[in-house]
Amino acid sequence: MKRYLLLLVILTVCLCGKAQNTKPFNSEIHNDEYKIFIKMNLYDKNIVAPDNEALGEIEGYFGSTQSTNKWLIVSSIISGNTAELEVMNDYGSEDFTATITYQEDGTYSYKKKQGSTMKFAVKGKWQKIPSSLTFH
16 A cells, blocks of 8 residues: 555656746747747757758747748746847848746746837738737
8 A cells, every 4th residue: 555655656646846947938839819829948049940040049939830031039037937029020121129927837828028010921011010919
């Protein structure tokens, strides 16, 4: 009986430890409504954006499953569960600042602070992305 109790405690500790995300800003997160995603590693800054390999390793990027355009994360500051981002488009002509906050339920809240509107070319038209979104 003691063995089973010990095994149960060990399994519980392992599962709880696995559920905690100690590096929440090293992931790929998605918003299904707008079909966009963020691929980021704000810690090691070792992401290479497709079709932008000449830029080398960056902190991450915003992309769309419907477009080849990218919005590149050029710098970030992490403070607890929030990261402040500086982002520019892949042409370098537009930029904005935003925050991403990791929530306890495992979702991420995105909020644009100032600057250009993020948009992606979808079927010949610009899809403008709202200033606030939730990513999973």
